Amino acid sequence: MSTGSRKQRREHAQPRTAVGAIVAAGAGFSSRWLLVDQPLLALAVIAVAAVVLVLATPRVPLLIIVTCVMVSAIAVQIPGLNAENLALGTVAGLLTSLFLAGPLTMAAVLRHRRDFHRRGWRLAAMEARTRSRDIHAVLQRERMSLAAEMHDGLGHSLTLIAVRLGQLSLQPTLTSADRAAVSELREAAAEAAEELGIAVRLLRDPGAIAAAPVAPAVMESVESARSAGISVTADVPDGLSAMLSAEAQAAVSRLVQESLTNAAKHAPGEAVDVSVRLVDSTVVAEVSNGVSAHSTAGPTSSDGFGLVGLRHRAAMLGGSLEVRRSPDAFALTLALPVDAKPLATVGAADGTYIAAAESEATQRRAKATRTAIVLPAAILAAVLAVTVAYLAVATMSSVVSPLRFAQIQPGDPRAEVELSLPLLELLDPPRDEFPPGNGEHCRYYESTVSFFERGDVHVICFDDDVVTRTGVVRAP
Structure with missing residues (x-):
């Protein structure tokens, strides 16, 4: 690589390195929340920083990232710096460095793997071109040898035949019909010799195809x-x-x-x-x-x-x-x-085959990448859909209206009361606010359907085969 190319690459790399250092420092400053009161906020900031580093500055050296993270993670503890804060800052910086270095390392591995495959295809194309040149050289040598044999053997014989037939056509003892037949044979032999000469030239120089005789x-x-x-x-x-x-x-x-x-x-x-x-x-x-x-x-x-x-x-x-x-x-x-x-020639066919194979490999890699992205996303979406559906069904199916709740009184038979109760109970019931007594089993139902704000909760407690008591936990 020339000096100018290296200088140009360094000039392009400097802004990206500065951006990577700034983003890493920002992630390091947010690491103070990682071990204290707001870990989710810290993880969100670190995740955004990781995405920015992978997409915008994938080639920034890891040493710069780790150094900026550690310095900023410790610097943020300076106002009340002591041994404990220094240890917390170091641990937070190391964890943040791990969260950032992991995606960067994975991106580097994928990038190097892609470059490796590209070099492999380039080497295959070079090998195909070399093989084509070698085959062409061997074929040309064989053509030259065959052309020499045809010229020295068959060409000489055809020429002698044409000459002898020409001499024979001049014999005075021949009839007019025989002389015409001999002349026709001499012309055919001469044409054959001429076509043989053209074939020899084609064998010696395949590029002279334009000089080939037009077929009758x-x-x-x-x-x-x-x-x-x-x-x-x-x-x-x-x-x-x-x-x-x-x-x-x-x-x-x-x-x-x-x-x-x-x-x-x-x-x-x-x-x-x-x-x-x-x-x-x-x-x-x-x-x-x-x-x-x-x-x-x-x-x-x-x-x-x-x-x-x-x-x-x-x-x-x-x-x-x-x-x-x-x-x-x-x-x-x-x-x-x-x-x-x-x-196409052998070399062109090899090049076409290599290009097709590379295209097929690229398509397979793209398909695998899409699968790696789509499959987890689909599974996550399915889990989310099932969870939301279950929560919706559980919320709508765990309701006892105030009218029905007012009809349930202590002493009612348990079997009759359970027949009119929903199959599902309230999710996350307020057991601490209305705890069961000794030997009691309590069930909790909402008074109305509420997805985001809980309403009044109706409580029905059983002991053996009867209703022991009922109660209401008021909405907050």
């Missing part, structure tokens, strides 16, 4: 297959290329190319059906061909790399490739978003 339109592949003698039925919407992103169009074209190639290799002579349709925001391309008794359903395990590439392309574009095999048919179905784009 679906109908171009269909017409090429028909010219090669394959029976193809196509159902393709007009203007398909304008409806799809470049990536989606390339994936559909490659699917048709691969399917037609597979049909020519593994099901020669069988008809091929090509269907492309739009379903909402998804393009669905399906290619199927029949399977004869002398053909296979699809690519064998040794040469099925085309399907692997198609499946990988579909996954990278957020779609799926379905392969269906049966004794008499083989079909490929590709489903992609019409605006498909390549998914």
Whole structure:
């Protein structure tokens, strides 16, 4: 951290430290009431001071808080300072320091725990970026090695084939039809060599994707297959290329190319059906061909790399490739978003995962915090509601009207009198003002319903099975 940053932090901390010292001193002055005549007032002042310290000055050192509390708690005893007052001031100051330091310490623990988790998420993000760079470096080395192998081996062979076919097309013994067929094969070999060169450049530099050749339109592949003698039925919407992103169009074209190639290799002579349709925001391309008794359903395990590439392309574009095999048919179905784009790289995916995990952890922590606050509050509210309800019911159910009380006389049978009395007695009855005699059991009822000021209290005393006496305790 730079010197300017440290100076700025000190300048911001000074006012907060002064506020914390003043609040702590005020709590210390109020501590004189803690051990004497007004402890509730002292506790209220200390609670307010604790809340202010936690919310306004959470980073004030505890030493400053304790020092200000002890000095003010002892200073308030100075007018009549003696050994006893000094001891009382010290005890009150220590108790006040405890009440203030507890919430501050808890707030510091929670703050450090939150900072710890934040550092953990930052380290995870850094690790994800480092891992992404390492993976990218390894992939790039593999691409360079593969590009070199393709360029030196397959590229050389394709070039030689194109040259030999060019020489063969000049032979005077060839018929016009044979010369045209050889020329067509030479052009196909040259195009394959050119596409291989572009693929090699892409392997060496993935950023050169813009230089990649545009995949031929679906109908171009269909017409090429028909010219090669394959029976193809196509159902393709007009203007398909304008409806799809470049990536989606390339994936559909490659699917048709691969399917037609597979049909020519593994099901020669069988008809091929090509269907492309739009379903909402998804393009669905399906290619199927029949399977004869002398053909296979699809690519064998040794040469099925085309399907692997198609499946990988579909996954990278957020779609799926379905392969269906049966004794008499083989079909490929590709489903992609019409605006498909390549998914994020490994590093971006890791970063997204870490951000999502951090967000989830934050939500869980917030939920736990809300539970920690709401649950005690709900329990306290329930206790308060039950208490208030009980007091209300007890107050309203412990009333004997003056008329009914006047009808009760000494000597009345206890069983008859109890039938007309309420089930509940007065809460906190004035037993000292009208105490039961020897062997008596007295019951106390209010004359009217009163929640805040007690009215007259009717007293009915029993001895064995009769009413022994009655009385009234007048309202104060």
